[in-house]
Amino acid sequence: MIPLIGLEILALILVAAQAAGGVRTDEAKYLLNIPYPHPPLARYALNLLDWLPVQEMFWRVTMATLVIQAVWIVWDMGRRLDLQPRFFLAASWVLAAAVLLQAGTIMMAPLTAVQGLVLIWWWAREGDGGERLESSGSVVRWLEKRRLAFALKPEWRALGVGMFWLASLFTAYQAVVFLPVVISLLRRIGAPGWQRVLSCLGPLVLLAAYTLTNPLIGASILIHGEDGGDLSLLERLRGVSLLWLVGGSALGSVLGTWGIARSRSWPLILSFLLLTAFLLGSVPYPYYAVLFTPLLVAGMREALHSKTSLAAKPLLPAFIAASLVVVFLFPPSFSPSPARAAMQAVIARGREGDIFITQDFGHEWQYESPFIVRHFRRQLLEAAQAVVCQRHCDDLGFDWQLLPVAGVTLPEVWVRSDRGAPESAPAETAQPPGPRVNVNAAGKVNVKGVTDGQ
């Protein structure tokens, strides 16, 4: 119980560190279920609690708990090790720089990392000879008591793998890097050949089909590809190397990679290579580092299992020191976005209408707003209750005034002047937010603001 509570305290500390920076654009994208760049499963679930005032904090705590308490899976993976190396293995997950930096975020990468860890654990379990799940006495007894012992048969276990694989792929595309582990896991389970093919490829085909239903995903992948288009191979290699270092806190990165290579375990090697290729082909965003962690932990397990008698005692303090250095070198952002302060000042006025924002802006503005957020268009100002100018704006007119926002000078927040304006416009005369639809002389229904080609 004490380790459980200690781990939860660590999770809460990591949540506090991340919450200080407010909601980031990617987090807002998932919390609001904005339909790109990932498939819908996790972002749909995150958005289900939109009604909750503490939605952000709830999910931060849940995600951090999930990532940190996943250490028990690592603990089980090391059950054949002595106590000291087993502690080191568990620490290599929970104290990895990437886990410390990512656990409190509402991102898909840490979720995929946990899903990858579960797949690797399952794969290791099925391969550990007499220690398969089916031979685990307590599990068998629990299932038999509920007349569920049939679930231990290979066909049903393969169904479980297929469903988990489907859920992982529909959480985030990057889960595909664990395909070699899934293939090997289904082989180890001993499911019939055609079921193995169905469980492996079925979810991939479905993911491809989903992608075709959402052109925004294809467009965003292309845009991200173009974003990284001007990176040279050397810069990409440097970026991926940094992610690899953060993923295992340098020491674990070296030891884990050595363990993977030494084990000659093709699922781990292929997944590692797939991940490296994926990162080389995309922009090496810092949050991808945690994807290396489950693979490096598996590699470290192999290294610690080997007969090279690695001394675990000095490894643990060295690993902790390395993690601290890496976290110190790449700390999370503590400077909050001005979106929250600005939007709270606007909300406090109690008016209705859209929020217009100049220049490019992140999704965090949408997350902090209960009103429709739009790009600034001067000709559409009648629909706006506030204009956020990310740079200095020219005077918007006599009925607009600057709203002071505590601690924020830029962006400027302009709101409709109070002079003569009603506190809250009556429903009949209030400008409805969003598009105006009207009928033109020719009887065509047009959206105001769109040039009619007639």
Added chain:
Amino acid sequence: MLRTLPASLFALILLALLAFLSPRIVALAPLYTDKDLRGTVRIDVRKLSTELGWIVSDMPVVAATPRTFTFLYRPHHRHARGRPDCYVFYFVTNHVAPCASE
């Protein structure tokens, strides 16, 4: 029979999900088979976004034909309620109309 039940169940789940996705795939198929149409839709979505101030990720395209494309307008913000508005964009007349008025 019992041996094939799990795989059959899984296949059924996959097929049900595929059947759920199929109408949208068919509706969007011209977008993937016609490069010119794809380019035109992209330009017009950008144009609409620019003119209306709408965020592109708030207006997913759900169907396309050589003469029109259909998109939803679902502004994302806290506590957003209600169904998204549906619009059709006509390439020839360069105008937008709500789906219901078709």
